[in-house]
Amino acid sequence: MRSISTPSMDKRAQAGALYYCRINTIFVIMKKYLLIVMAFLALLTGCGKTPPRMVILGIDGWGSAYLDSLPMPNIRGLMAEGTYTFHKRSVMPSSSAINWASIFNGLPTQLHGFTKWNSKAPEFPVADIPDSGIPVTVFTLYRERYPEAKVEALYEWDGVKFALDTLAFDLQRKTLAEDATDSTTTEVIDLLLQDRPDLFYVHYDAVDHAGHAFGWGSPEYNEQVAVMDRNVGRILDAFKEAGMYDDTYFVLVSDHGGRKNKHGGPSVLELEAPFIIVGPGIKKGAELEGYMLQYDVAATLASVLGLPIPSYWRGRSVPVKD
Numbered sequence: 414m415r416s417i418s419t420p421s422m423d424k425r426a427q428a429g430a431l432y433y434c435r436i437n438t439i440f441v442i443m444k445k446y447l448l449i450v451m452a453f454l455a456l457l458t459g460c461g462k463t464p465p466r467m468v469i470l471g472i473d474g475w476g477s478a479y480l481d482s483l484p485m486p487n488i489r490g491l492m493a494e495g496t497y498t499f500h501k502r503s504v505m506p507s508s509s510a511i512n513w514a515s516i517f518n519g520l521p522t523q524l525h526g527f528t529k530w531n532s533k534a535p536e537f538p539v540a541d542i543p544d545s546g547i548p549v550t551v552f553t554l555y556r557e558r559y560p561e562a563k564v565e566a567l568y569e570w571d572g573v574k575f576a577l578d579t580l581a582f583d584l585q586r587k588t589l590a591e592d593a594t595d596s597t598t599t600e601v602i603d604l605l606l607q608d609r610p611d612l613f614y615v616h617y618d619a620v621d622h623a624g625h626a627f628g629w630g631s632p633e634y635n636e637q638v639a640v641m642d643r644n645v646g647r648i649l650d651a652f653k654e655a656g657m658y659d660d661t662y663f664v665l666v667s668d669h670g671g672r673k674n675k676h677g678g679p680s681v682l683e684l685e686a687p688f689i690i691v692g693p694g695i696k697k698g699a700e701l702e703g704y705m706l707q708y709d710v711a712a713t714l715a716s717v718l719g720l721p722i723p724s725y726w727r728g729r730s731v732p733v734k735d
């Protein structure tokens with residue numbers, strides 16, 4: 414039988430093999446690019462990404478107006494290592510639940526509906542409320558973006574929990590004692606080192622209470638700020654010892670200041686309170702220009718944590734990164 418392998422057939426076979434080879438190469442290249450695109454999308458969505466670690470220290474009633482003459486060595490150390498402002502303005506009225514709500518949910522009073530110092534839920538209908546009945550907070554967004562992350566909170570004042578969206582937390586509870594900054598910090602350090610939460614919030618209340626009892630700017634108030642500063646130092650030292658300091662964002666934030674023995678009014682003494690952030694990629698020793706608004710805190714933290722900022726939030730992310 415005559416072979417069917419003619420020279421012309423060989424050429425055809427060669428051409429076919431070449432064609433197959435090219436197609437195969439194109440598929441290999443396409444597959445490679447597809448993998449790159451998928452990796453990029455995964456990066457964008459945070460899928461498979463280690464959740465960034467953040468520790469937020471909420472210091473109730475820590476007004477900016479009284480801080481210039483106070484040493485606060487640990488807090489000033491953080492300011493030198495990070496970005497800060499003492500000109501963050503509270504929403505009105507300058508009371509606690511109203512302002513903690515804005516700090517976490519990126520909305521002004523008129524939109525989040527917390528109108529009293531101890532509001533437990535919005536007092537009028539609010540748009541974009543999820544099933545929890547609480548406006549979306551930075552904790553809600555973090556939970557959605559990083560489902561496997563550990564989110565925890567401790568608070569001396571349990572009124573703050575209504576502003577957090579507690580459903581976003583794996584653990585959240587009142588501290589063992591109130592106005593006990595030293596023992597609260599011991600609890601905080603134990604929890605941070607044992608559980609290693611990815612996102613953690615602690616609420617300290619003693620500075621506010623010293624203001625109510627003795628007056629904002631009084632020696633007793635200033636002493637309580639010094640106690641707070643010492644405890645900030647304890648947390649930072651514990652993180653440094655555990656080798657967890659460098660890859661953690663630390664945030665210090667307060668809801669309002671005070672005037673004489675109270676707050677809630679429109680004076681600058683009551684309205685202005687600090688915001689400080691330190692961590693990977695955060696500008697060092699940078700003071701923010703102009704005024705930061707209370708609801709800018711949520712947007713700024715969301716931005717740092719790689720979370721999408723809801724279109725209906727009114728806060729804007731302030732420039733804290735290089």
Ligand SMILES: [Zn+2]
Nearest residue numbers: 474621625676
């Ligand atoms: Zn108060």
